[in-house]
Amino acid sequence: MSAHMIDSTAASPPLDETQRVTLSVTGMTCAACQSHVQHALQKQPGVVDANVNLMTHQATVAYDPQRSDPPALIAAIQSSGYGASLPASEQTAVDQQEAQDRAARQEYVELRRKAVVSLLVGIVAMVLSMPLMTGGGHEHAGSVTDPFMRWVMEAINPTLAAWLPWLYTINPQILSYILLAATAAIMGWAGRHFYTRAWAAFRHHAADMNTLIAVGTGAAFLFSAAATLLPGFFVSRGIAADVYYEAVIIIIALVLFGNMLEARAKGNTSSALRKLIGLQPKTAKVMRDDQELDIEIKDVQHGDVVVVRPGERIPVDGEIISGASTVDESMLTGESLPVEKRPGDEVIGGTMNRTGSFRYSATTLGADSVLAQIVKLMREAQGSRAPIQRLADQVSSVFVPIVLSIAIATFTLWYILAETAPLVQAMAAAVAVLIIACPCAMGLAVPTAVMVSTGKGAELGILIKGGEALQKAQELRTIVFDKTGTLTEGKPAVTDIVLNSSRAAELSEDRLLTLVASLERASEHPLAEAIVKHATERALPLQEPVAFEALSGRGAVATIDGAAVAIGNRVLMSELTVEATPLAADAERLAADGKTPMFVAVDGQLAGLIAVADPIKPTSAAAMRRLQQMGLEVIMLTGDNRRTAEAIAARAGITQVIADVLPQGKVDQVKRLQATGKVVAMVGDGINDAPALAQADIGIAVGSGTDVAIEASDITLMRGDLQGVVAAIALSRRTMKTMQQNLFWAFIYNAVCIPVAAGVLYPVAGILLSPILASLAMALSSTSVVMNSLRLRRFQPS
């Protein structure tokens, strides 16, 4: 077989031939576990890509269906020592999260039971060990080299001897056998998974946290068992036949307690997600055959008429048919004020109806509903990886073998250099090194922060796409705002109508508005809508335009009631050889007020001016000021004319304006800013600005929870308030700071504690670390990292 042939088959299949599957993975506790499962999958024939997530406990695998299938992938994960299953295909993101939460809860309860029983057995073992440690002249008497146990013995032993004198009369050999049996039982029941997973990892040339616990406790147990079963062998060679059963049990108990606290804290990192899922009512009141029936949510069908009363949660998405109310959408949009709803308005499943009753027609259901989409997005975001995690991944991948090497070196040096009981001292120090090393803290440093942060963002109505978006957002230097619909309300209204005095006699204001509104009926421009709406409000009779033509960037022309009507900017007037000078000063004045003036020509002569203005959002100016205080360069990008744009910008507190930009030119402007080395965010309404949002380093879609907006942007603000942009950037900065703190402490913890456990301070300060204290430190280190991430839940955007 030639190398060429092997290479040709090793090539990845074309992307359209690969299939993708998401598997649930159980039993992963640290970054090394994650990397271990990932390697197991990647080694499978036919696997093109595998991405395993420690926090969501999922593996997303792209594979060639000709060469692999989901059962083979599940088998590969299982053979590496972890559990795997295929989520039911009909499950929505909400169902999947509920199933995952149930599994996490079961895991926590199981860990708690094992930890409590182990600790109780450990305490009993410590009491039973006292007579062995104090010696009493029997052959097991030895020097207590473990500083923690020595302290315990000195503190407890006199009291114990007074209370339980009979304990000291039991044959030490019998006590040792009892302890041997108890330790083996705890190792086989509570600690079983450490050994099975360590062995599975070992067979695949991998090592993880389980390896360290298994080797550490295994070595202490084997030494103790040998001392119990063959005490004469030790004594004849001048070695104290000490036993460490109580240490093995307590180490297992403390590590399990650490895992339990970690599982609980990790569960809290997804509390925001659980809150969202809790919004989904289980039943809906639906009209069927003129009767109101309570049915399960999954049985609601598209088009069903749903009845909602005051104080009830809206069960599914839909459109109001009759009735009116105010609805609290704060849980999904962050908008604190209730929103008025009338017939024709959309309602979102999961929001709370306040004052009135209404009926509505169900629209999007199940996996397509807004709530399910948000939950899906959040799950994906929480499972995503931030680029900063690569550092932790690189260290984790080599960490455990290096710690094993350090433990061997520690054992060797202590054996050679210790003046008394070298074998015992060497073993205690080596076990302490194995137990104190904690790859878990490094593995949890970044993903826990991403989880809490994206959850907190969702609570504030900010949907963040993932770790990469969070990291990029804190690097931002320049932020570009679209004008219409972003800085402004996006609801332009006619503010001024100015007639050309020389034609005022033949054209009244109503006549001018009728002609222009009739023309604009054919246009889809937002400004045209404002004019038509204004005419409709005045109850003017509109007519059908003839020969309508929209002239991009200039205006529109048509024939109305036999009159040639044109509306547009000064360029259009020049093209039509219409003299615009008589109203030029008015146009300048209106533009200076932030309004958009449009010249109107009828039958080739200037007839008047219509000005339209789009009011700026009440919070825009404060948001811009805050962004500038945060050191960001703020730019307004608009297709409007320069005078109007500058007037709006001045009100918003923006000094840099890029005006007269056609929609397709926005992408070029973003590229131009990026070419100067700036990290650029584009804030837009998510539909017209989609290309620019995609081009920017961070695309922020404002005021929309639609699929299109979510797809095009990195961050989606569920409501239009630009304070959300400030909050998103502040949250990303805070999150990065948390990730850096976590990584720093995880690295420092290991860098300091491993040498101390190895005994480097012993020659200078006489400090030796007990394996039991080492296990306590290890349990606390990973818990503290998760707790630090949980502080992000207290983030306030102010």
Next chain:
Amino acid sequence: MTPSEWGVLAAGIAGIAWVNWYFFLAGKANAGATVMPDQQRETG
């Protein structure tokens, strides 16, 4: 140093060498070996 200390030193050095070989080198070699036979079967 006593003979037993020399023995422990030699075992320690060998142990460290084995750990690094097993986890860093043998794992990679093994990964290549597990993929190749399957691919050969398919081409054959």
